[in-house]
Amino acid sequence: MALSSGMHRQQKGxxxxxxxxxxxxxxxxxVLALKVTPTVTEYFSIKKxxxxxxxxxxxxxEMRAAFNRQAEVGYIDAITGNDLEIIKNGDVADISFAYQKIIPLVGPASLLIxxxxxxxxNKLKKKAAP
Known part of the structure:
Protein backbone atom coordinates (compact mmCIF):
# COMPACT_ATOMS: atom_id res chain seq x y z
CA MET A 1 0.00 0.00 0.00
CA ALA A 2 1.54 3.26 -1.09
CA LEU A 3 1.31 6.45 0.94
CA SER A 4 -0.23 9.36 -0.81
CA SER A 5 1.91 12.47 -1.22
CA GLY A 6 -0.12 14.36 1.41
CA MET A 7 0.63 11.88 4.19
CA HIS A 8 4.35 12.15 4.88
CA ARG A 9 5.61 10.87 8.19
CA GLN A 10 8.33 12.91 9.84
CA GLN A 11 11.28 10.81 10.88
CA LYS A 12 12.68 11.19 14.39
CA GLY A 13 16.09 10.28 15.70
CA VAL A 31 39.36 11.29 29.12
CA LEU A 32 39.55 14.62 30.97
CA ALA A 33 37.80 13.11 34.00
CA LEU A 34 40.19 10.13 34.00
CA LYS A 35 43.20 12.46 33.98
CA VAL A 36 41.87 14.82 36.68
CA THR A 37 40.51 12.21 39.12
CA PRO A 38 43.93 11.08 40.50
CA THR A 39 44.93 14.67 41.29
CA VAL A 40 41.65 15.31 43.10
CA THR A 41 42.09 12.09 45.07
CA GLU A 42 45.63 13.17 46.01
CA TYR A 43 44.32 16.59 47.12
CA PHE A 44 41.82 14.98 49.50
CA SER A 45 44.55 12.65 50.80
CA ILE A 46 46.68 15.71 51.60
CA LYS A 47 43.76 17.38 53.43
CA LYS A 48 43.20 14.20 55.44
CA GLU A 62 57.79 16.65 64.20
CA MET A 63 54.64 17.68 62.29
CA ARG A 64 56.58 17.87 59.00
CA ALA A 65 58.08 14.43 59.65
CA ALA A 66 54.64 13.01 60.51
CA PHE A 67 53.26 14.40 57.25
CA ASN A 68 56.15 12.84 55.29
CA ARG A 69 55.39 9.44 56.85
CA GLN A 70 51.73 9.75 55.91
CA ALA A 71 52.67 10.92 52.41
CA GLU A 72 54.64 7.72 51.85
CA VAL A 73 51.72 5.56 52.93
CA GLY A 74 49.08 7.65 51.12
CA TYR A 75 50.94 7.93 47.78
CA ILE A 76 51.23 11.71 48.04
CA ASP A 77 53.81 13.02 45.57
CA ALA A 78 52.66 16.61 45.00
CA ILE A 79 54.10 18.11 48.20
CA THR A 80 56.35 17.20 51.11
CA GLY A 81 56.40 18.23 54.75
CA ASN A 82 58.74 21.10 53.86
CA ASP A 83 56.04 22.57 51.57
CA LEU A 84 53.57 22.91 54.44
CA GLU A 85 53.02 26.29 56.06
CA ILE A 86 52.69 25.59 59.78
CA ILE A 87 51.81 28.40 62.18
CA LYS A 88 51.63 27.62 65.88
CA ASN A 89 49.79 29.76 68.43
CA GLY A 90 50.57 28.08 71.70
CA ASP A 91 49.27 24.51 71.48
CA VAL A 92 47.07 25.20 68.45
CA ALA A 93 48.60 24.71 65.00
CA ASP A 94 47.29 25.92 61.65
CA ILE A 95 48.61 23.90 58.71
CA SER A 96 48.08 25.04 55.13
CA PHE A 97 49.39 24.14 51.69
CA ALA A 98 49.12 25.29 48.09
CA TYR A 99 50.43 23.76 44.89
CA GLN A 100 49.78 23.61 41.18
CA LYS A 101 49.25 20.48 39.14
CA ILE A 102 49.83 20.50 35.37
CA ILE A 103 47.98 17.78 33.48
CA PRO A 104 49.13 17.29 29.87
CA LEU A 105 46.21 16.88 27.48
CA VAL A 106 47.09 16.83 23.76
CA GLY A 107 50.29 18.16 22.22
CA PRO A 108 51.15 21.53 23.73
CA ALA A 109 47.77 21.85 25.47
CA SER A 110 47.64 21.17 29.20
CA LEU A 111 45.36 21.81 32.15
CA LEU A 112 46.64 23.77 35.18
CA ILE A 113 44.85 23.24 38.48
CA ASN A 122 38.42 30.70 57.42
CA LYS A 123 41.94 31.33 56.08
CA LEU A 124 40.95 30.12 52.60
CA LYS A 125 37.77 32.20 52.59
CA LYS A 126 39.76 35.35 53.39
CA LYS A 127 42.20 34.66 50.52
CA ALA A 128 39.35 34.10 48.05
CA ALA A 129 37.60 37.39 48.88
CA PRO A 130 38.63 40.31 46.61
Whole structure:
Protein backbone atom coordinates (compact mmCIF):
# COMPACT_ATOMS: atom_id res chain seq x y z
CA MET A 1 0.00 0.00 0.00
CA ALA A 2 1.54 3.26 -1.09
CA LEU A 3 1.31 6.45 0.94
CA SER A 4 -0.23 9.36 -0.81
CA SER A 5 1.91 12.47 -1.22
CA GLY A 6 -0.12 14.36 1.41
CA MET A 7 0.63 11.88 4.19
CA HIS A 8 4.35 12.15 4.88
CA ARG A 9 5.61 10.87 8.19
CA GLN A 10 8.33 12.91 9.84
CA GLN A 11 11.28 10.81 10.88
CA LYS A 12 12.68 11.19 14.39
CA GLY A 13 16.09 10.28 15.70
CA UNK A 14 19.76 11.18 15.62
CA UNK A 15 21.76 11.25 12.42
CA UNK A 16 25.02 9.36 12.12
CA UNK A 17 27.00 12.61 12.11
CA UNK A 18 25.14 13.82 15.21
CA UNK A 19 25.83 10.53 16.98
CA UNK A 20 29.55 10.72 16.16
CA UNK A 21 29.75 14.29 17.48
CA UNK A 22 27.97 13.38 20.71
CA UNK A 23 30.23 10.35 21.23
CA UNK A 24 33.33 12.47 20.56
CA UNK A 25 32.28 15.05 23.17
CA UNK A 26 31.44 12.35 25.71
CA UNK A 27 34.81 10.70 24.99
CA UNK A 28 36.71 13.95 25.55
CA UNK A 29 34.91 14.56 28.83
CA UNK A 30 35.65 10.98 29.94
CA VAL A 31 39.36 11.29 29.12
CA LEU A 32 39.55 14.62 30.97
CA ALA A 33 37.80 13.11 34.00
CA LEU A 34 40.19 10.13 34.00
CA LYS A 35 43.20 12.46 33.98
CA VAL A 36 41.87 14.82 36.68
CA THR A 37 40.51 12.21 39.12
CA PRO A 38 43.93 11.08 40.50
CA THR A 39 44.93 14.67 41.29
CA VAL A 40 41.65 15.31 43.10
CA THR A 41 42.09 12.09 45.07
CA GLU A 42 45.63 13.17 46.01
CA TYR A 43 44.32 16.59 47.12
CA PHE A 44 41.82 14.98 49.50
CA SER A 45 44.55 12.65 50.80
CA ILE A 46 46.68 15.71 51.60
CA LYS A 47 43.76 17.38 53.43
CA LYS A 48 43.20 14.20 55.44
CA UNK A 49 46.91 13.93 56.24
CA UNK A 50 47.24 17.53 57.50
CA UNK A 51 44.13 17.08 59.68
CA UNK A 52 45.70 13.96 61.18
CA UNK A 53 49.03 15.73 61.72
CA UNK A 54 47.28 18.63 63.43
CA UNK A 55 45.44 16.22 65.73
CA UNK A 56 48.66 14.50 66.80
CA UNK A 57 50.41 17.83 67.48
CA UNK A 58 54.05 18.22 68.39
CA UNK A 59 56.72 20.64 67.28
CA UNK A 60 56.88 21.98 63.73
CA UNK A 61 59.70 19.58 62.65
CA GLU A 62 57.79 16.65 64.20
CA MET A 63 54.64 17.68 62.29
CA ARG A 64 56.58 17.87 59.00
CA ALA A 65 58.08 14.43 59.65
CA ALA A 66 54.64 13.01 60.51
CA PHE A 67 53.26 14.40 57.25
CA ASN A 68 56.15 12.84 55.29
CA ARG A 69 55.39 9.44 56.85
CA GLN A 70 51.73 9.75 55.91
CA ALA A 71 52.67 10.92 52.41
CA GLU A 72 54.64 7.72 51.85
CA VAL A 73 51.72 5.56 52.93
CA GLY A 74 49.08 7.65 51.12
CA TYR A 75 50.94 7.93 47.78
CA ILE A 76 51.23 11.71 48.04
CA ASP A 77 53.81 13.02 45.57
CA ALA A 78 52.66 16.61 45.00
CA ILE A 79 54.10 18.11 48.20
CA THR A 80 56.35 17.20 51.11
CA GLY A 81 56.40 18.23 54.75
CA ASN A 82 58.74 21.10 53.86
CA ASP A 83 56.04 22.57 51.57
CA LEU A 84 53.57 22.91 54.44
CA GLU A 85 53.02 26.29 56.06
CA ILE A 86 52.69 25.59 59.78
CA ILE A 87 51.81 28.40 62.18
CA LYS A 88 51.63 27.62 65.88
CA ASN A 89 49.79 29.76 68.43
CA GLY A 90 50.57 28.08 71.70
CA ASP A 91 49.27 24.51 71.48
CA VAL A 92 47.07 25.20 68.45
CA ALA A 93 48.60 24.71 65.00
CA ASP A 94 47.29 25.92 61.65
CA ILE A 95 48.61 23.90 58.71
CA SER A 96 48.08 25.04 55.13
CA PHE A 97 49.39 24.14 51.69
CA ALA A 98 49.12 25.29 48.09
CA TYR A 99 50.43 23.76 44.89
CA GLN A 100 49.78 23.61 41.18
CA LYS A 101 49.25 20.48 39.14
CA ILE A 102 49.83 20.50 35.37
CA ILE A 103 47.98 17.78 33.48
CA PRO A 104 49.13 17.29 29.87
CA LEU A 105 46.21 16.88 27.48
CA VAL A 106 47.09 16.83 23.76
CA GLY A 107 50.29 18.16 22.22
CA PRO A 108 51.15 21.53 23.73
CA ALA A 109 47.77 21.85 25.47
CA SER A 110 47.64 21.17 29.20
CA LEU A 111 45.36 21.81 32.15
CA LEU A 112 46.64 23.77 35.18
CA ILE A 113 44.85 23.24 38.48
CA UNK A 114 45.61 25.29 41.61
CA UNK A 115 45.06 23.33 44.79
CA UNK A 116 45.07 24.92 48.25
CA UNK A 117 43.93 23.70 51.62
CA UNK A 118 44.17 24.49 55.30
CA UNK A 119 43.12 23.10 58.63
CA UNK A 120 41.56 26.54 59.20
CA UNK A 121 38.79 26.99 56.60
CA ASN A 122 38.42 30.70 57.42
CA LYS A 123 41.94 31.33 56.08
CA LEU A 124 40.95 30.12 52.60
CA LYS A 125 37.77 32.20 52.59
CA LYS A 126 39.76 35.35 53.39
CA LYS A 127 42.20 34.66 50.52
CA ALA A 128 39.35 34.10 48.05
CA ALA A 129 37.60 37.39 48.88
CA PRO A 130 38.63 40.31 46.61
Missing amino acids: VTLVGLILVLAIVGLIA AIASVKATGGSIP DYAGSTND
